[in-house]
Amino acid sequence: METKKAIITVKDLVKKYDDFVAVQGLSFEVYENEIFGLLGPNGAGKTTTLEIIETLRDKTSGEIIVDGFSVDKNPQEIKQIIGVQLQAAGYYPNLNLIELLELFAGLYGANIKPMEMLEKVNLQDKAKAKYKALSGGQKQRFSIATTLINQPKIIFLDEPTTGLDPQARRNLWDLITEIRNAGTTVVITTHYMDEAEQLCDRVAFVERGQIIALDTPDNLIDKLVNSGFERKKEVKKANLEDVFINLTGKEWRE
Amino acid sequence: MQKYSNITATIALAKASFRSIMRSPSAVVFTLAFPLIFILIFGFLGGGGTRIDVGITPGSDMNNPVIGMLDKTGMIRLVKNKTKAEFDKLLEKGNVDAMIDVHRKVNSAAYSVNVIYTSASRDKGGILKSVLNNLFYDKTLKPSIAEIKENTITVREYKTIDFILPGQLGFSLLSTGVFGTAFVFLSLRQTLVIKRFFATPVKRSSIVIGEGIARIGFALIGALFIILIGHFFFGFTLVHGVFTVANMLILATLGVIVFMGFGFIISGVAKSESMVPPISNIVTLPQFLLSGTFFSIEAFPTWLQPISRALPLTYLNDAMRKVAFEGMGLWDVKFQIMILLLWGIGIYAVAVKVFKWE
Numbered sequence: 001m002e003t004k005k006a007i008i009t010v011k012d013l014v015k016k017y018d019d020f021v022a023v024q025g026l027s028f029e030v031y032e033n034e035i036f037g038l039l040g041p042n043g044a045g046k047t048t049t050l051e052i053i054e055t056l057r058d059k060t061s062g063e064i065i066v067d068g069f070s071v072d073k074n075p076q077e078i079k080q081i082i083g084v085q086l087q088a089a090g091y092y093p094n095l096n097l098i099e100l101l102e103l104f105a106g107l108y109g110a111n112i113k114p115m116e117m118l119e120k121v122n123l124q125d126k127a128k129a130k131y132k133a134l135s136g137g138q139k140q141r142f143s144i145a146t147t148l149i150n151q152p153k154i155i156f157l158d159e160p161t162t163g164l165d166p167q168a169r170r171n172l173w174d175l176i177t178e179i180r181n182a183g184t185t186v187v188i189t190t191h192y193m194d195e196a197e198q199l200c201d202r203v204a205f206v207e208r209g210q211i212i213a214l215d216t217p218d219n220l221i222d223k224l225v226n227s228g229f230e231r232k233k234e235v236k237k238a239n240l241e242d243v244f245i246n247l248t249g250k251e252w253r254e
Numbered sequence: 255m256q257k258y259s260n261i262t263a264t265i266a267l268a269k270a271s272f273r274s275i276m277r278s279p280s281a282v283v284f285t286l287a288f289p290l291i292f293i294l295i296f297g298f299l300g301g302g303g304t305r306i307d308v309g310i311t312p313g314s315d316m317n318n319p320v321i322g323m324l325d326k327t328g329m330i331r332l333v334k335n336k337t338k339a340e341f342d343k344l345l346e347k348g349n350v351d352a353m354i355d356v357h358r359k360v361n362s363a364a365y366s367v368n369v370i371y372t373s374a375s376r377d378k379g380g381i382l383k384s385v386l387n388n389l390f391y392d393k394t395l396k397p398s399i400a401e402i403k404e405n406t407i408t409v410r411e412y413k414t415i416d417f418i419l420p421g422q423l424g425f426s427l428l429s430t431g432v433f434g435t436a437f438v439f440l441s442l443r444q445t446l447v448i449k450r451f452f453a454t455p456v457k458r459s460s461i462v463i464g465e466g467i468a469r470i471g472f473a474l475i476g477a478l479f480i481i482l483i484g485h486f487f488f489g490f491t492l493v494h495g496v497f498t499v500a501n502m503l504i505l506a507t508l509g510v511i512v513f514m515g516f517g518f519i520i521s522g523v524a525k526s527e528s529m530v531p532p533i534s535n536i537v538t539l540p541q542f543l544l545s546g547t548f549f550s551i552e553a554f555p556t557w558l559q560p561i562s563r564a565l566p567l568t569y570l571n572d573a574m575r576k577v578a579f580e581g582m583g584l585w586d587v588k589f590q591i592m593i594l595l596l597w598g599i600g601i602y603a604v605a606v607k608v609f610k611w612e
Contacts, residue, residue: 092442
């Protein structure tokens with residue numbers, strides 16, 4: 001990245017629940033037009049951090065600026081420039097995809113053509129289908145379509161590839177890369193390190209509510225290797241996933 | 255970027271919610287099918303029962319053999335101690351099937367019996383007529399009865415449907431308001447639909463109002479449908495035609511808004527979807543049975559009547575019947591409307607406390 005202008009700044013973020021501290025003093029920046037990964041085990045505080053930046057949750061202390069807006073003073077302005085995909089969120093019952101997009105257009109006050117939105121995520125054939133009737137990969141792509149309605153500057157994707165088969169996962173990587181290439185900043189959480197390595201420009205490792213490492217995937221790997229780390233098993237030129245893709249074909253089935 | 259419009263967002267939500275309701279089988283069944291089935295059953299069942307209510311005209315002689323004999327037949331219930339005006343009302347609705355007035359003839363030991371039938375209950379009047387004729391020819395009585403004068407007053411016919419339909423309409427509004435609202439908000443909360451909404455600039459008030467508009471719209475379409483079917487297929491009385499329908503729809507709107515309050519409370523109290531039906535039934539069933547949906551409250555034992563008179567549906571049903579059959583305006587049922595409003599204030603005060611967004 002030549003221009004490293006921060007679009008999200010998180011400073012000393014703390015979130016306490018009644019009896020435990022979910023986030024303890026997180027600080028990081030997300031640069032404009034990068035894919036930024038938040039990595040870490042379950043319960044590390046990734047989702048909590050995302051939801052606080054998304055203005056969905058109150059913080060205990062700390063400061064967050066999103067594109068010049070403070071989460072304390074301008075949550076409405078922030079909502080207008082971000083797109084949010086929640087982990088395991090459902091959609092309004094009994095409506096088809098077109099109707100759901102119309103609903104979100106109204107909620108965002110955006111003027112969109114639902115069919116064009118579906119084309120962006122390659123779901124135009126499913127226009128009249130209900131969300132419940134979609135496959136896992138289709139559901140995630142539809143969720144991503146709803147995050148793009150207000151032409152956001154930043155989108156947040158919380159574990160978008162969890163539970164998807166290898167083809168659907170790769171297909172989603174392509175979509176996320178396309179969105180970034182179109183000028184949108186992407187913040188993503190994931191449990192898959194191969195995914196983070198391929199997709200993210202920079203990643204932050206979160207553990208027990210704190211950032212324990214933050215750099216480009218390459219630098220982080222180099223650092224580990226330089227410290228003398230070696231894999232127990234010699235790395236082959238391909239892995240089992242490559243075998244899977246090679247055997248079952250790249251194109252993605254519904 | 256154009257200015258954000260809360261109205262656009264509210265309308266979008268109302269539209270989405272309305273579409274969703276129309277496609278939800280349970281909403282359609284509770285709002286339309288159930289009430290229509292009951293209307294059909296009672297529409298064809300007719301009055302039923304052969305007890306005849308005979309009012310004794312104020313001022314009538316009580317110590318005469320005629321009234322004593324009528325009492326003994328067992329099929330006649332004598333209604334006493336009411337004013338002339340009250341009797342006129344009852345006659346009009348057919349709640350009293352006839353009036354009887356017995357007087358000793360001037361300068362004679364014999365009695366003159368004056369009977370007034372009502373067109374609201376011709377069949378029962380006919381039965382009474384034959385009962386009286388039998389008495390007239392009864393050996394022990396004959397010497398003391400000089401004459402029987404008979405008259406029929408013509409009133410607007412008060413049909414079973416005129417009683418049943420407003421009750422069913424009230425019940426339809428109650429179930430739409432309670433079940434629909436409770437289910438929707440609980441499931442929107444549990445499936446994180448509301449959370450996703452909160453990630454957009456929409457206001458909470460838009461979500462509640464949009465949802466409310468859709469539900470009221472749906473309930474009014476249902477109400478109109480029930481009224482029209484009742485009117486054209488079963489002769490439901492609409493005294494002032496379209497004006498009466500409009501008044502009924504205004505009452506229906508008030509009713510749904512009040513009942514939706516129960517739904518908001520239940521959605522906040524229930525922990526899972528399976529808890530919605532039992533809690534909702536606790537709210538709806540007593541009103542279904544005790545609010546004069548099927549039977550007039552007057553038919554209940556006296557200890558039960560105060561309970562009936564505490565329930566909001568009682569007042570909605572009452573107001574609906576007065577507007578539809580007696581042709582009253584909304585101002586004439588202001589007492590019923592006031593009670594409904596009081597209920598509304600109470601319910602929403604609780605709803606604000608227990609309603610949960612997340």
